[in-house]
Amino acid sequence: MRRISIIALTLLASFCSQAQTLKLWPGVAPGSETWRQKEQLETNTPIGSVVINVVTPTITAYLPERGKATGTGVIIAPGGAFVALAIDIEGYDVARWLQDKGIAAFVLKYRTVEKRQDGIPRDLNTDEASKYGIADGVQAIKVVRQHAAEWGVAPDRIGFMGFSAGGMVAAGTLLQQNASARPDFAALIYGAPFGAMPSIPQKLPPVFMAWAQDDSVAIDAITRFYTAMKAAGYRPEVHIFHAGGHGFGMRKQGTSSDHWIDDFYAWLQAQGYTKPVIRRETPG
Numbered sequence: 001m002r003r004i005s006i007i008a009l010t011l012l013a014s015f016c017s018q019a020q021t022l023k024l025w026p027g028v029a030p031g032s033e034t035w036r037q038k039e040q041l042e043t044n045t046p047i048g049s050v051v052i053n054v055v056t057p058t059i060t061a062y063l064p065e066r067g068k069a070t071g072t073g074v075i076i077a078p079g080g081a082f083v084a085l086a087i088d089i090e091g092y093d094v095a096r097w098l099q100d101k102g103i104a105a106f107v108l109k110y111r112t113v114e115k116r117q118d119g120i121p122r123d124l125n126t127d128e129a130s131k132y133g134i135a136d137g138v139q140a141i142k143v144v145r146q147h148a149a150e151w152g153v154a155p156d157r158i159g160f161m162g163f164s165a166g167g168m169v170a171a172g173t174l175l176q177q178n179a180s181a182r183p184d185f186a187a188l189i190y191g192a193p194f195g196a197m198p199s200i201p202q203k204l205p206p207v208f209m210a211w212a213q214d215d216s217v218a219i220d221a222i223t224r225f226y227t228a229m230k231a232a233g234y235r236p237e238v239h240i241f242h243a244g245g246h247g248f249g250m251r252k253q254g255t256s257s258d259h260w261i262d263d264f265y266a267w268l269q270a271q272g273y274t275k276p277v278i279r280r281e282t283p284g
Contacts, residue, residue: 019095021060024139029057029111031132037114041087047247048088050080052115057136059143060107062095063151068102071277072268073153075106075140075183079164079191079247082129083115089249090163090189097250097261101274104153106144110136110169126168127195133165134172138181141173154277159185161264164218164247167191171225177201185271187264190218190246192225200232207236208267210260212244239263 037053059075078090085091087109095105110133113124141158148155160183162170167188174186175198187208207229211222229236244257252258268274 019060019062019092021058022143024057024059024136024143029055029132029136031135032111035114047086047249047251048093051085051087051109052083052112054085054109054112057111057139058109059140060092060095060109061151062092062099062105062107064099064102064104066152068100069104069152069276070102070274071152071154072102072157072159072273073104073106073144073148073151074098074159074161074187075108075137075144077108077110077133077137077160077162077166077169079162079166080112082124082126082133082165083112085109085112085166086163086247086249089251090166090247093250094161094261101265102276103268103274104151106140108137108140108166108169110166125195126165130165130168130172130195133169137162137169137173138176141181141183156184157273157277159183159187159273161187161189162191163189163249164191165194167218167222168193171198174204174207175199175201179203185268185273188222188225189260190215190222190248192218192222194218194221197224197228200228200234204234206271207234208239208264209236210239210241210257210263212241212246212248212255212257214243215246217246237267 035055039053042050076094078085080086091107095107098105113129144158145155160170160173170186171193176182185206190211241257243255248257
């Protein structure tokens with residue numbers, strides 16, 4: 001019997017809408033060779049499933065049906081203060097919504113620092129903690145582009161979306177000095193660089209930002225990044241909601257922030273990313 005490759009399984013997923021998970025790195029992810037924490041999945045939390053102690057980063061592909069596929073893909077980085085990942089409301093739920101709209105979605109389970117019994121370390125250095133997630137984000141873009149043909153996406157239509165700490169990961173990929181390593185568009189949802197403000201390179205791709213005015217966690221970092229982007233000559237698409245707090249994700253709270261993903265989709269439409277790519281048939 002012939003073995004079915006991971007790529008073949010992923011192709012099958014495009015027809016049956018089943019998600020497939022791939023490791024990002026061959027072997028141990030660079031920089032975490034000495035990590036010994038054990039990954040855990042916490043279920044039935046107030047925000048759904050949460051993953052902690054991630055050592056082996058992966059992407060889980062949600063590919064649309066062939067007849068719906070637009071050729072656009074979005075890598076999704078959940079948040080969780082770099083010690084956890086809100087993998088449902090900021091990951092899988094988002095991916096399924098985009099998949100239904102014909103957009104391929106790739107949930108990134110990036111590396112997180114070890115969670116202590118007392119929760120988030122008070123002295124957590126976000127610049128240090130984020131470097132692993134950013135490296136995983138850059139690698140995810142590379143992997144998706146490498147497999148673009150098999151997964152039915154265009155290599156120049158790969159976006160990156162991040163929530164909270166995942167927004168810092170998204171910003172880290174967006175601001176890569178090497179333009180070829182950047183996504184083709186980025187969406188920062190109540191997230192931004194939380195530490196030192198990085199330099200803003202030239203010729204960045206389009207950027208979408210969304211947050212709520214009553215966000216008591218990240219609003220200072222978000223507005224600081226938005227100001228830096230404007231000072232550098234950029235005009236990100238910005239949606240500031242009256243209410244919603246921090247970490248609303250795909251939760252329905254009865255606030256206007258419930259509709260952030262509809263606004264994001266409308267922005268994608270305006271950018272031309274919801275119009276299917278015209279592919280020419282290769283002669284047999």
